[in-house]
Amino acid sequence: MDGKSLNVTGDLIAKLKDIIPGAFTEDKLNIDQLKQLLGENINPDNERYQLNWAGKSEAFRVLQMPTTATLAPDINASVNWDNTGNIFIEGENLEVLKVLQKSYYGKIKAICIDPPYNTGSDSFIYPDKFSETKEEYFRRIKEKDEEGFMMKEGLFRPNKKENGQFHSNWLSMMLPRLFLAKNLLSDDGIIFISIDDNELANLKLLMDEIFGEENKEAIITWRRRHNQPNDKSKMISKVAEYIVVYAKNSETLKKKNTFYGIPLSETRQGSYSNPDKDPLGPWDSKPWKAGSGQTGSKYTITTPTGKVLNEEWMGAESTYQQLLAEGKIYFPSGGDGWPRKKFYLGDRMEEGQSAHNFWGHQEFGSNQEGSAELTEIFNGKNVFDNPKPTRLLKALIKISTSKDDLILDFFGGSGSTAHAVYELNKEEGSNRKFILVQLPEKIDASDEAYKLGFKTIAEVTQTRLSKVAQSINEQTGTQAPAGFRCFRLSDSNFKIWRGDFLKSEADIVEQLRMFDTVEKDTAAGEKMAWEIAIKHGVPLSSAINVLTFNGDHFYHFPEKKLVAGTDAISISSAKEIIKMKPGTVVFLDSIFKKSDQDKTNIQLLFEDAGIIFHTI
Known part of the structure; x- marks a missing residue:
């Protein structure tokens, strides 16, 4: 684990590779090939419409x-x-x-x-x-x-x-x-x-x-x-x-x-009323008759006053009959007008x-x-x-x-x-x-x-x-x-190797001495566990459970099936972790107390169980 955030440049290159793999030669972007592939869509002129300012390249860096x-x-x-x-x-x-x-x-x-x-x-x-x-x-x-x-x-x-x-x-x-x-x-x-x-x-x-x-x-x-x-x-x-x-x-x-x-605005809400005391509350209405240029379903509707209307309507006859039965069709002019469909304020407040x-x-x-x-x-x-x-x-x-x-x-x-x-x-x-x-x-x-x-x-x-x-x-x-x-x-709970500081053999020796353990002296177990989790893509809302097996403590992030160990580990506690079927386990290298044999045996246990094993 390098302990760094997402490589933005690498992410962009990976996306470009997926779209235009032919623009890469020996894993490097080949500008000439990209130009050939894009043909006339490449603009070689420096004078083109773009936003530029002093320090833009530094902002990208x-x-x-x-x-x-x-x-x-x-x-x-x-x-x-x-x-x-x-x-x-x-x-x-x-x-x-x-x-x-x-x-x-x-x-x-x-x-x-x-x-x-x-x-x-x-x-x-x-x-x-x-x-x-x-x-x-x-x-x-x-x-x-x-x-x-x-x-x-x-x-x-x-x-x-x-x-x-x-x-x-x-x-x-x-x-x-x-x-x-x-x-x-x-x-x-x-x-x-x-x-x-x-x-x-x-x-x-x-x-x-x-x-x-x-x-x-x-x-x-x-x-x-x-x-x-x-x-x-x-x-x-x-x-x-x-x-x-x-x-x-x-x-x-x-x-x-x-x-x-x-x-809905207050003005729009004010256009709804309830003159017929409809139990569904205030309503507005729209014509049920199909408008000019609209196609609908043609059938006969009889108004409450007995007027027969044979027109093209907005919905099928079965839909009309259901709306009529539910009280959602309104006839203005005392029941003699053309039918209108009701729209309720409660529904519109929900829809916006x-x-x-x-x-x-x-x-x-x-x-x-x-x-x-x-x-x-x-x-x-x-x-x-x-x-x-x-x-x-x-x-x-x-x-x-x-x-x-x-x-x-x-x-x-x-x-x-x-x-x-x-x-x-x-x-x-x-x-x-x-x-x-x-x-x-x-x-x-x-x-x-x-x-x-x-x-x-x-x-x-x-x-x-x-x-x-x-x-x-x-x-x-x-x-x-x-x-x-x-x-x-x-700051990270872990020491970061700084190769850009190495000017002499003494610098190398000093860096190696500092890295006897990778964790900082002030690092706490739960904070280290959260850093490991975040850098493995665990969301900040994830549950975190502290597990104890045979006196060894571990941190379990169930959302990503991740277990982190910062304290100690033994063969028996490793077997208990395996029973939980995590996808990945991450341990501090220092918890193996410089025993390569113990580390190898525990690593093989996890890998034989199909679990990804990492150490820091």
Whole structure:
């Protein structure tokens, strides 16, 4: 086990090999052969339509650089650890996205993110030191102050408009994250990106490059303010933001027909009434007679007043008779009018209505509403600027997911996306799950959140998730309570061989001495087990069982049929593990206590049973 995240370059090459195997010679991409195979579709000119910026190649290098980081469980900070599929991760989102690749590749149905808008005052991470070595980069991403918070003066810092690479820095920040996000989406998955007009044009071109222009679904205009600012210093006041919507694959999305409706507007709901006191509730109606140019079924209908109508109707006569018997056919004009089919508000509320690309604040909420939701949770205190309203996020989730899907937000902010998932599950009895990622961004001492005792934005996020979960559980008392598992991005529990440091024989000797055992001195058994599991593609929601055989302890991840051993092992305990029929077993090499004979005998036991055997 090399301990690294998914090799993005290797993954791309493997995909290209599957599609165009003839473009490879001796396992290397042959550009000339690729040109011949594609013929006239190759454009050899340098002058072509494309998005380019200073530092783009460096952004790709950052993307392609694997990580050895892991995610450490924090059960004490979690809510209902054993009964939830929701995940909250504290950590820098690029590293987290790399860690998630093996466990969640192609498994996310919807991604909702609200990244920095690049206004000139927001802070974010961008690879602007184009000449630094790999070691310098690793050192820089760990720059923290004495309290362990990421320093704005180091990696996480404002991108000022005075900066000569103002737009370039933002694009360099977004490119690797969006590329990795696309990997995580299912084939019929959707991504929603909130943005304002500072970077809308650049984001559209970047998404065309990563996702493909053919996969653009829409750009939604959302009115984020319910009032009209009276700012005479500007010719036009801003009341709108945008949500850029792309599919992983639009054709797959259409074939699977995974479109879902948004909630009916209050105006549309008002068109339903119940003049005949129908027990099924308020209804609206449509003509049963086939319209102009439509073909239907021809038969005779007699109205309640005795009028005989011989026309082409929308459905078969048997369907009409069933609807009539159920009271779902209405004759206007006191029973003398043409028949109409009833449509019930209850059914339409469940189905929703087709989405369009202008979303008003009346139906989808405003920034003021989002702030009011948050201040209510935190006892009237304003702990976060401009949070998205849950009504907006619930609508995005409703039009893109079904009731058991997984939603990702890797710019977690105050936690609005997770809050929306909680609320939808409560309202619909659904089982959607979220993965939320938030950087432990340090809060300024002058902020309201700091005065309440919060040191980082991630602490605010985690507290909101806990409070909302507790409130929902008190209201519903459901058997599947709301909650989340908390993980924190951390260094690997295992030592990493650094060949790039070896300058002399003494360096080699020192590295070999350090690798007498591969695990670090501070590594704990359960954390090592989780790292092994994550790097074998086990989802973070997986059950973990501690097994004890003859005094030896092991960690069992049933979802992937994986057993990890970090403590000790004997022939007898190995035989007990075999009875469980795992698919793979992974053990620390150190637990064999340098006995090659014991290791070989145990390895043969597992392999004879058809179980994959690995050591670290």
